[in-house]
Every structure is written in structure tokens, then in C-alpha cells.
Amino acid sequence: EAGVAQSPRYKIIEKRQSVAFWCNPISGHATLYWYQQILGQGPKLLIQFQNNGVVDDSQLPKDRFSAERLKGVDSTLKIQPAKLEDSAVYLCASRPPSGQSYNEQFFGPGTRLTVL
Amino acid sequence: AQSVAQPEDQVNVAEGNPLTVKCTYSVSGNPYLFWYVQYPNRGLQFLLKYITGDNLVKGSYGFEAEFNKSQTSFHLKKPSALVSDSALYFCAVPYSSASKIIFGSGTRLSIRP
Known part of the structure; x- marks a missing residue:
């Protein structure tokens, strides 16, 4: 079974620039998550999708962050404009339908963003 | 509100020795822990x-975890550490x-040869 794919793996930008990350979840996984992991901390949920609908975006800084999952499969997360404090690893995860592997989420390798 | 705490930022163990990575939890209702x-x-x-069920849970790579309701803990354990176990470990609650x-917050486990 192929895992969660993310690209790019690394990105370096200057502050006030824009950046986009891409995620392709495991086939058949309806739920998709984006997390932000700042160095030395645990992952923090940014947004959760169920198919192509947003379930929870309460922790997403909507003035600069946006995310979409138009066809209910892959997803993009965008930051515009980026700030220094956005430097982090951005993790994508997906989850099987309810009733299978209780609540276990499968994570991609992440995108390490450095904002200079 | 659900929460977990990992009291140690770093754990250092010699290869071949047993290891423990600590986690305590605070949840309402029946706890589910990862x-x-x-x-x-x-x-x-x-x-x-x-x-639910047995308090000793077995997982991947020879790891196991012991659920203790009275101490609200879910410590991760391994009888004999390998250098390849060196990594960042996260306790989590749904x-x-x-x-x-x-x-x-994570615990960095370092296994020295």
C-alpha cells in the first residue's frame, strides 16, 4: 500500500513570499489532515477535511493560510504572505474510514519550510 | 479537555538496556491512547x-506500552534498546x-552504542 505523499520535501523562502504544499493521501482515505510541527513541539492540527469538505479549520490562521481539497483526493496548503514564525515542518495525514484501524492516522514525510 | 504530558524532553539509554518513555494523560471518559x-x-x-482490554499493549519494532489507570499513565517500554530506536516519540490522545x-510535546530517545 502506497503511503501519504507530500511535496516538496524542503522549501526555503523569504518572508512575505508565498508557498504551496501538496499532499496525496492513501487511496480510499476520506479524511485528510494538515499539521504544523514547530521544532521541539508536537504536531498541531491546522485543518481537517472529510472528502472535499472542511470539518475543522479553527486553528488555521486564515489571514495567511488557505487549504483546499477540490476533488476529495489530493490537497494543497498555501501560505501567503509567509512570516518568520511559519518556519516549521508541515505534515499531511490521512485516516481510513470509521470502523477500520480505530482512529489511526497515517502521516506523510512532511515538508520542511524555512522562512528567511 | 483531553491532554497528554511527556515529562522528559530527552531520555538516554545504553544499547541493550531496557528503556521507558513516560506519558501521563488527562481524559474524560474511557481513555484511548497512542x-x-x-x-x-x-x-x-x-x-x-x-x-480497551489488556493493560499491556504490544506494538511495532518490539515496543510495548503499559496502561495504568490509577496512575493515569501510558509509558512506552522496550526490554532491550537498539541504536536504531533513537528517534522522537510522541504520546497522543484522540x-x-x-x-x-x-x-x-515529544521525548527524544537517544541510544548510545
């Missing part, structure tokens, strides 16, 4: 979970009808 591991430059990998996860 452990994840993160190797350098890689995403999180699921290790094991406690849902919430919101079990569709979301809160992660602890």
Missing part, C-alpha cells in the same frame, strides 16, 4: 494503541468523537 515515533526527516509512524488527535 504512541507514534518520528525518525529524522520522516513523518510520524504509528507504534501502538490502547483502546478527541472530538475520536476523529482528531492531540500530541504530547
Whole structure:
């Protein structure tokens, strides 16, 4: 079974620039998550999708962050404009339908963003 | 509110010795608990979970975790550490009808040869 794919793996930008990350979840996984992991901390949920609908975006800084999952499969997360404090690893995860592997989420390798 | 705490930022163990990575929890209702591991430059990998039943849960890579309700703990253990076990370990608890996860702050495990 192929895992969660993310690209790019690394990105370096200057502050006030824009950046986009891409995620392709495991086939058949309806739920998709984006997390932000700042160095030395645990992952923090940014947004959760169920198919192509947003379930929870309460922790997403909507003035600069946006995310979409138009066809209910892959997803993009965008930051515009980026700030220094956005430097982090951005993790994508997906989850099987309810009733299978209780609540276990499968994570991609992440995108390490450095904002200079 | 659901939460987990990992009291140790770093744990150092000699190869071949037993290891323990500590986690305590605060949840309402029946606790469900997970452990994840993160190797350098890689995403999180699921290790094991406690849902109900036996207090000793076995997982991947020879790890196990002991659920203790009276001490509200879910410590991760391994009888004999390997250098390759060196990584960042996260305890986690689901919430919101079990569709979301809160992660602890993480414990860096370092195994010296």
C-alpha cells in the first residue's frame, strides 16, 4: 500500500513570499489532515477535511493560510504572505474510514519550510 | 479537555538496556491512547494503541506500552534498546468523537552504542 505523499520535501523562502504544499493521501482515505510541527513541539492540527469538505479549520490562521481539497483526493496548503514564525515542518495525514484501524492516522514525510 | 504530558524532553539509554518513555494523560471518559515515533526527516509512524482490554499493549519494532489507570499513565517500554530506536516519540490522545488527535510535546530517545 502506497503511503501519504507530500511535496516538496524542503522549501526555503523569504518572508512575505508565498508557498504551496501538496499532499496525496492513501487511496480510499476520506479524511485528510494538515499539521504544523514547530521544532521541539508536537504536531498541531491546522485543518481537517472529510472528502472535499472542511470539518475543522479553527486553528488555521486564515489571514495567511488557505487549504483546499477540490476533488476529495489530493490537497494543497498555501501560505501567503509567509512570516518568520511559519518556519516549521508541515505534515499531511490521512485516516481510513470509521470502523477500520480505530482512529489511526497515517502521516506523510512532511515538508520542511524555512522562512528567511 | 483531553491532554497528554511527556515529562522528559530527552531520555538516554545504553544499547541493550531496557528503556521507558513516560506519558501521563488527562481524559474524560474511557481513555484511548497512542504512541507514534518520528525518525529524522520522516513523518510520524504509528507504534501502538490502547483502546480497551489488556493493560499491556504490544506494538511495532518490539515496543510495548503499559496502561495504568490509577496512575493515569501510558509509558512506552522496550526490554532491550537498539541504536536504531533513537528517534522522537510522541504520546497522543484522540478527541472530538475520536476523529482528531492531540500530541504530547515529544521525548527524544537517544541510544548510545
